[in-house]
Amino acid sequence: MVEMLISGFASILTLKGILLIMGGVILGLIFGSIPGLTATMAIAICLPITFGMDPIDGMALLMGLYIGGVSGGLIPAILLKLPGTPSSIATTFDGYPMARNGEAGKAFSFAIVASFLGGLLSILVLIMIAPPLGKVALRFGPFEYFAIIIFALSLISSLSGKSLAKGMMAGLLGISFAMVGAAPIDAFPRFTFGNSAMDAGFSLLPVLIGLFAISEILINAEKTVKDNLKVNMKKISYKVSLKEYLGQGWNWLRSSLIGLGIGILPGIGGGTSNILAYVAAKNSSKNPEKFGKGVPDGVVASESSNNAAIGGALVPLISLGIPGDTVTALLLGGLVLHGLQPGPLLIQNNGDIVYAIFAALLVANVFMILFLFLGMRGFVKMLSIPQNILMPVILGLCVVGAYGENGRVFDVGALFFFGLLGYLMVKYGFPLTPLVLGFILGPLLETNLRRGLMLSQGDFMPFLTSPIAAAFLIFTVGSIGLKIYSNWKKKRNARTQQFELLEGEQ
Amino acid sequence: MVLKNKNIQSGIFLLVVSVVMFAATLSFKQLTTSQVGPAFMPQIISVLIGLMSIAIIIEGYRKVKYGTEGDPEEEGEEDQDTAKEVSYRPVILSFVLMAIYVAVMPVVGFLITTMLYMFLQMMILSSKPDRRWMLFAIVSVVASSVIYYVFRNVFYIMLPSGLL
Numbered sequence: 001m002v003e004m005l006i007s008g009f010a011s012i013l014t015l016k017g018i019l020l021i022m023g024g025v026i027l028g029l030i031f032g033s034i035p036g037l038t039a040t041m042a043i044a045i046c047l048p049i050t051f052g053m054d055p056i057d058g059m060a061l062l063m064g065l066y067i068g069g070v071s072g073g074l075i076p077a078i079l080l081k082l083p084g085t086p087s088s089i090a091t092t093f094d095g096y097p098m099a100r101n102g103e104a105g106k107a108f109s110f111a112i113v114a115s116f117l118g119g120l121l122s123i124l125v126l127i128m129i130a131p132p133l134g135k136v137a138l139r140f141g142p143f144e145y146f147a148i149i150i151f152a153l154s155l156i157s158s159l160s161g162k163s164l165a166k167g168m169m170a171g172l173l174g175i176s177f178a179m180v181g182a183a184p185i186d187a188f189p190r191f192t193f194g195n196s197a198m199d200a201g202f203s204l205l206p207v208l209i210g211l212f213a214i215s216e217i218l219i220n221a222e223k224t225v226k227d228n229l230k231v232n233m234k235k236i237s238y239k240v241s242l243k244e245y246l247g248q249g250w251n252w253l254r255s256s257l258i259g260l261g262i263g264i265l266p267g268i269g270g271g272t273s274n275i276l277a278y279v280a281a282k283n284s285s286k287n288p289e290k291f292g293k294g295v296p297d298g299v300v301a302s303e304s305s306n307n308a309a310i311g312g313a314l315v316p317l318i319s320l321g322i323p324g325d326t327v328t329a330l331l332l333g334g335l336v337l338h339g340l341q342p343g344p345l346l347i348q349n350n351g352d353i354v355y356a357i358f359a360a361l362l363v364a365n366v367f368m369i370l371f372l373f374l375g376m377r378g379f380v381k382m383l384s385i386p387q388n389i390l391m392p393v394i395l396g397l398c399v400v401g402a403y404g405e406n407g408r409v410f411d412v413g414a415l416f417f418f419g420l421l422g423y424l425m426v427k428y429g430f431p432l433t434p435l436v437l438g439f440i441l442g443p444l445l446e447t448n449l450r451r452g453l454m455l456s457q458g459d460f461m462p463f464l465t466s467p468i469a470a471a472f473l474i475f476t477v478g479s480i481g482l483k484i485y486s487n488w489k490k491k492r493n494a495r496t497q498q499f500e501l502l503e504g505e506q
Numbered sequence: 507m508v509l510k511n512k513n514i515q516s517g518i519f520l521l522v523v524s525v526v527m528f529a530a531t532l533s534f535k536q537l538t539t540s541q542v543g544p545a546f547m548p549q550i551i552s553v554l555i556g557l558m559s560i561a562i563i564i565e566g567y568r569k570v571k572y573g574t575e576g577d578p579e580e581e582g583e584e585d586q587d588t589a590k591e592v593s594y595r596p597v598i599l600s601f602v603l604m605a606i607y608v609a610v611m612p613v614v615g616f617l618i619t620t621m622l623y624m625f626l627q628m629m630i631l632s633s634k635p636d637r638r639w640m641l642f643a644i645v646s647v648v649a650s651s652v653i654y655y656v657f658r659n660v661f662y663i664m665l666p667s668g669l670l
Contacts, residue, residue, distance in 0.1 A: 048661070048663060049661050051661070051663075052661055052662055163562070163565060165558050165561035165562045165565060166562060168554075168558050169520060169555065169558040169559065169562065172551055172554050172555045172558060173555070175547075175551050176527065176548070176551055176552075176555070179547065179548055179551070183544035186543070186544060188534060188535060188543075188544040190530075190531075190534060190544055190548060191527075191530060191548075214604075217600070218597050218600055218601065220631070221596040221597045221599075221600045221630065221631055222593060222594070222596065222597055223593075386636075387631070388628055388631035388632045388636065389628055389641075389642065389645055391627070391631060392623070392624040392625075392627035392628050392631070392646070393624060393645065393649045395604075395623075395624075395627065396620050396623070396624055396649060396650055396653050397653060399607075399616075399620070400616075400653060400657050400663060400665065403616075403663075403665060403666075404657065404661075404663035404665075407664055409608065409611060409612045409666065412608050412611065413608045416601070416604045416605065416607075416608060419601075419604070420601055423597070427512075428512050428513075428515070428516045429512065429513075430516070445547075446547045449546075449547065450546075
């Protein structure tokens, strides 16, 4: 393993590799720090650029974007009380009060160091557990794969929204969109409505960029209000004593582990982990009443957990080929575009790429902490670019991204279609993540189902008699049952609370 | 009253989608001897979509009937939405602009269409006193040209050149 990692470092520590990771981290930090632009968007726009590169270079760029994109969110969270990305929501709780107390620099120091260490821990865990997990998964046949995909999809659908039905619906719609065009195995054209442009189906990039970038632009169009972000950065001091850092040790470890665990579970990722870690830190603190008024503990909890979710989310992607969140869904798309099938075979056949990814993550993490400390002033300046100028330019990039993959104007049309769909879904309260994962995993699901049935000559029993497949199907039923139960309990609690309120008034 | 609920609207729409989808699968032909052909998955998925849309309609109906009791969190979010003073005109204008953009691009080419698109989109996104014509025009021209030349000559992505 160590030799593999060393050769991984050797393959990315070229001038080109380092420049790509640096560029990725900087661009990621910019996208992460500007509210409205996200890490997902940055990766979606940069995916087409990676076409012409060899896979290792492409992955180096994408890893830089991922780490930068998640980390950049802390800047506006602390300075403006605006989370740059959903991963930094909990950073605003204590980061902004700290900044208002004149401790912006201190908040930055804690947040940046926590991000670095949280990320580092999770990358190390990823390097340790992904390869052996992949080895176990190598023995999986179509039955096991089918069950795992069902499990991942149901978990994603039930966890990513407030309504179970809407989450499931989004996942099902994703699977349906993936069905347009030639069917797997026999290539029968489906749902093309006689239009030959649709024979090839929807490509991944227009779907992803449309859902995550165009919809965001449409949402931004709703508020034409002038919201120029004015930040004055006076001289700030990053000084924090070593003792203060050490005092956060436990908090850091707990938050990182929460982030890691949440990251590994498909479908939740950084957006949830930072809030959970914050709550956990508050509950176990000796003075929870200070939270929300500017304690470093809150910043450390949020920022270490969201970066720890990075390594976590990559575990199922690299070992099983199942993405843990939207960013890893895009990375999966990136691997597929390079002709690499993610999953256990990836480690087996393309170990060099997997270890290059690990090495790139470690390097990107170091660049992240360097650039955040050295270039803070520049990133803060970026915040004042008005959205009404920025968004149309971003859209131009989106169009290039969608068009570039196949050179079809049809894809640009699809881009806008999915942009509108994403906008409507957000407006109607449907989560977007399950749709993307359904779109990516749907064809895999169908292929494995049909392959399995060919193997068993049409018998459905092996899906239940294979112990691994059965276990995952039981988990699936269990996780959906749990969600229904928790929804029911929440409703009951809300009802009794209302009741008590009424009683109290009387 | 009932039809104004977002859950009911989207549920009914998706129910129709599931029926259309199922109907479309009936014309799929079996090309292999395998028991499960190309119509199998789409049929299962369309039935599931139908079931979920009914669940969503029921959710919406409960909400209308019992008020906020149904799902307190979701209600809260809707309140926030209205508080922000959402205006749909720029959204619709933006989408129409995007549709025209796609239609015109193959004829006129990426560069010119994108410049015009960016400029008009900036105008749509800005409130009247914020419309800085010159700045918008300069940014549109410079940004589209940079994107066009960088992607064409550095990343070798061919973009529709149209009239140029």
